Amino acid sequence: MDFDRLKTTIANEFGTPSVVIDLDVVEANIARLQAMCELAGIRNRPHIKTHKSPVIAAMQRAAGASGITCQKLGEAEVFADAGFDDILVTYNILGEGKVRRLGALLARARMIVAVDSLTTIEGLPLAAEIGGRVLEVVVECDTGRQRAGVETPAEAVALAREIAARKGLSFAGFMIYPPEDKVMETQRFLDQAIAGVREHGLDVRMVTSGGTPNLNNLGLISGVTEHRAGTYVFNDRMMMRADVARQVDCAMTIYTTVVSRAAAERGILDAGSKTLTADTGGGLDGYGLILEHPQARIARMAEEHGMLDLTGCNQRPAVGDIVRVIPNHTCVVANMVDSYVTVRGDELVGELPVAARGRLR
Amino acid sequence: MDFDRLKTTIANEFGTPSVVIDLDVVEANIARLQAMCELAGIRNRPHIKTHKSPVIAAMQRAAGASGITCQKLGEAEVFADAGFDDILVTYNILGEGKVRRLGALLARARMIVAVDSLTTIEGLPLAAEIGGRVLEVVVECDTGRQRAGVETPAEAVALAREIAARKGLSFAGFMIYPPEDKVMETQRFLDQAIAGVREHGLDVRMVTSGGTPNLNNLGLISGVTEHRAGTYVFNDRMMMRADVARQVDCAMTIYTTVVSRAAAERGILDAGSKTLTADTGGGLDGYGLILEHPQARIARMAEEHGMLDLTGCNQRPAVGDIVRVIPNHTCVVANMVDSYVTVRGDELVGELPVAARGRLR
Numbered sequence: 001m002d003f004d005r006l007k008t009t010i011a012n013e014f015g016t017p018s019v020v021i022d023l024d025v026v027e028a029n030i031a032r033l034q035a036m037c038e039l040a041g042i043r044n045r046p047h048i049k050t051h052k053s054p055v056i057a058a059m060q061r062a063a064g065a066s067g068i069t070c071q072k073l074g075e076a077e078v079f080a081d082a083g084f085d086d087i088l089v090t091y092n093i094l095g096e097g098k099v100r101r102l103g104a105l106l107a108r109a110r111m112i113v114a115v116d117s118l119t120t121i122e123g124l125p126l127a128a129e130i131g132g133r134v135l136e137v138v139v140e141c142d143t144g145r146q147r148a149g150v151e152t153p154a155e156a157v158a159l160a161r162e163i164a165a166r167k168g169l170s171f172a173g174f175m176i177y178p179p180e181d182k183v184m185e186t187q188r189f190l191d192q193a194i195a196g197v198r199e200h201g202l203d204v205r206m207v208t209s210g211g212t213p214n215l216n217n218l219g220l221i222s223g224v225t226e227h228r229a230g231t232y233v234f235n236d237r238m239m240m241r242a243d244v245a246r247q248v249d250c251a252m253t254i255y256t257t258v259v260s261r262a263a264a265e266r267g268i269l270d271a272g273s274k275t276l277t278a279d280t281g282g283g284l285d286g287y288g289l290i291l292e293h294p295q296a297r298i299a300r301m302a303e304e305h306g307m308l309d310l311t312g313c314n315q316r317p318a319v320g321d322i323v324r325v326i327p328n329h330t331c332v333v334a335n336m337v338d339s340y341v342t343v344r345g346d347e348l349v350g351e352l353p354v355a356a357r358g359r360l361r
Numbered sequence: 362m363d364f365d366r367l368k369t370t371i372a373n374e375f376g377t378p379s380v381v382i383d384l385d386v387v388e389a390n391i392a393r394l395q396a397m398c399e400l401a402g403i404r405n406r407p408h409i410k411t412h413k414s415p416v417i418a419a420m421q422r423a424a425g426a427s428g429i430t431c432q433k434l435g436e437a438e439v440f441a442d443a444g445f446d447d448i449l450v451t452y453n454i455l456g457e458g459k460v461r462r463l464g465a466l467l468a469r470a471r472m473i474v475a476v477d478s479l480t481t482i483e484g485l486p487l488a489a490e491i492g493g494r495v496l497e498v499v500v501e502c503d504t505g506r507q508r509a510g511v512e513t514p515a516e517a518v519a520l521a522r523e524i525a526a527r528k529g530l531s532f533a534g535f536m537i538y539p540p541e542d543k544v545m546e547t548q549r550f551l552d553q554a555i556a557g558v559r560e561h562g563l564d565v566r567m568v569t570s571g572g573t574p575n576l577n578n579l580g581l582i583s584g585v586t587e588h589r590a591g592t593y594v595f596n597d598r599m600m601m602r603a604d605v606a607r608q609v610d611c612a613m614t615i616y617t618t619v620v621s622r623a624a625a626e627r628g629i630l631d632a633g634s635k636t637l638t639a640d641t642g643g644g645l646d647g648y649g650l651i652l653e654h655p656q657a658r659i660a661r662m663a664e665e666h667g668m669l670d671l672t673g674c675n676q677r678p679a680v681g682d683i684v685r686v687i688p689n690h691t692c693v694v695a696n697m698v699d700s701y702v703t704v705r706g707d708e709l710v711g712e713l714p715v716a717a718r719g720r721l722r
């Protein structure tokens with residue numbers, strides 16, 4: 001493939017740094033995950049936080065996805081505007097302003113929200129009232145990640161009963177995001193929670209699990225009805241380390257220019273933390289993998305400077321060279337730009353807006 | 362001051378997380394820096410990368426600033442559109458696409474650019490040709506920070522002569538960004554570089570230094586004609602650690618809601634790395650300072666989760682509480698949002714677009 005020609009085209013038409021998405025790789029990733037879910041008998045509800053693009057979500061839906069997952073209401077609003085009508089928001093919605101926005105969404109889409117506290121539940125009936133129909137609610141359960149989610153099956157059962165007791169709310173089931181190495185612990189938690197709510201006459205219509213690294217566990221937890229994966233659509237260095245993606249499965253590369261070589265063992269890329277972010281990927285070496293110079297370390301970050309340590313690098317880049325970087329964490333990079341440059345292999349396709357970028361409320 | 366009332370207003374009118382700027386503090390910061398520069402007899406050329414707002418830059422100009430500093434051409438374009446006509450771009454401009462954009466800027470504004478390599482210089486005459494007037498060029502010198510910039514006075518002199526020899530370019534002087542503890546080394550470098558170019562009949566019209574922490578060194582390096590400070594306008598935890606700002610000088614706070622308290626010693630804010638960023642501020646403890654709970658650590662980040670460690674915290678926040686956070690690094694937070702919420706003390710003022718957000722090319 002002639003990446004030199006593509007680099008020149010992208011530099012002239014868009015400039016560097018550019019966040020480039022290979023749609024061929026995206027399509028392959030979407031098809032592979034859908035096939036995995038179907039093989040496991042689990043519905044696929046992709047998390048749009050990775051791509052933030054209704055165009056790519058439509059590709060996921062066309063391949064067979066059942067609904068989408070959003071992390072914030074602002075994301076759900078962008079996707080509802082684009083016609084998506086089955087949306088899980090995996091977040092505690094708090095405050096009257098947000099509850100009212102949830103109600104407005106509910107008036108035009110099936111909405112499911114997650115809760116892990118009574119305070120959150122108490123606010124939600126207003127959304128159902130505004131939406132004019134039932135709001136489905138799942139109880140978020142923490143099976144070891146220590147983030148959000150109730151810590152015991154007993155708490156999960158208690159919240160399920162609180163949901164079921166409220167006008168306009170329907171207890172839909174449970175949400176988990178299990179640590180990849182805690183399949184057994186998660187199964188035990190889930191079994192107890194399901195048995196517990198059934199004792200109180202409640203039905204568990206859905207159990208939603210998530211995470212791209214958990215694709216290696218797909219089908220192992222009985223009772224799970226759907227999976228929320230986000231990163232798989234683009235992949236990144238973290239997914240390579242998690243052994244759930246190969247380098248050729250990485251759809252996102254940052255095209256960036258070497259702007260300084262002030263010393264023999266140093267260099268600077270024009271992609272700094274405003275592009276690659278300061279995300280270390282949980283202890284990865286450096287801030288990205290340079291495909292042309294894998295031995296070069298992106299050692300430090302300033303906002304517009306990616307600082308290269310070239311000590312381990314035999315063939316060193318020159319000022320003006322354009323290189324391609326696989327980021328540590330693709331989701332956070334997507335959030336830095338207003339649009340992707342899209343390609344297929346070494347052919348330029350065009351530009352794609354990151355429609356839900358920055359929707360953090 | 363009645364911050365409870367302001368929190369409710371902001372939550373209802375904008376939602377959380379919101380990046381809030383206190384304009385009273387901004388005005389005080391602008392006035393103080395301007396006075397410091399005037400006392401030292403040094404021109405003030407603020408770096409707009411911190412606020413990215415022509416409205417705030419106009420406040421700086423009204424207070425006496427001479428021109429502005431931008432890090433990328435895309436930022437300069439936003440400010441030229443807003444009528445700013447004296448712009449230093451502290452970055453190597455490479456590639457024909459960017460040189461042409463620089464030429465278009467030069468046609469309507471005084472433009473000064475920095476270089477640290479012959480390759481960069483060779484591309485610049487085209488900009489002067491397009492702009493129809495002389496492009497001023499400064500040589501970036503590295504006096505110990507090990508980022509961009511030539512490493513020796515001899516290299517600086519050689520590049521100055523290359524600039525002077527080219528049609529359409531004018532050697533304007535030197536750019537430095539000295540480490541705060543290397544005043545003497547910087548003075549020595551600068552003295553040699555200035556003497557070196559004078560030997561070749563070149564005039565040094567400007568020496569531009571920069572950095573908010575270097576305000577504590579203002580006036581100490583002889584020959585410096587102007588200072589580029591950015592962060593001073595908002596300040597942050599890094600500036601407090603650098604002892605160049607107090608807590609009351611921090612104009613930016615993030616209003617964020619506690620959305621989960623799944624365990625006694627843990628909690629979650631709705632401001633994650635999509636708001637506060639993953640910037641550690643070079644080793645600060647946690648990802649921000651919570652004004653209402655200074656003993657709470659913002660210990661870890663997910664995109665929409667700021668994860669609290671409450672072990673050291675006596676009075677612990679409840680689900681639904683809104684708290685105010687001073688970020689580690691204000692410039693990178695500004696780049697995450699499309700607009701600020703503006704206040705004066707505990708009074709809401711309105712909203713202000715971050716007009717040059719995300720201009721990374």
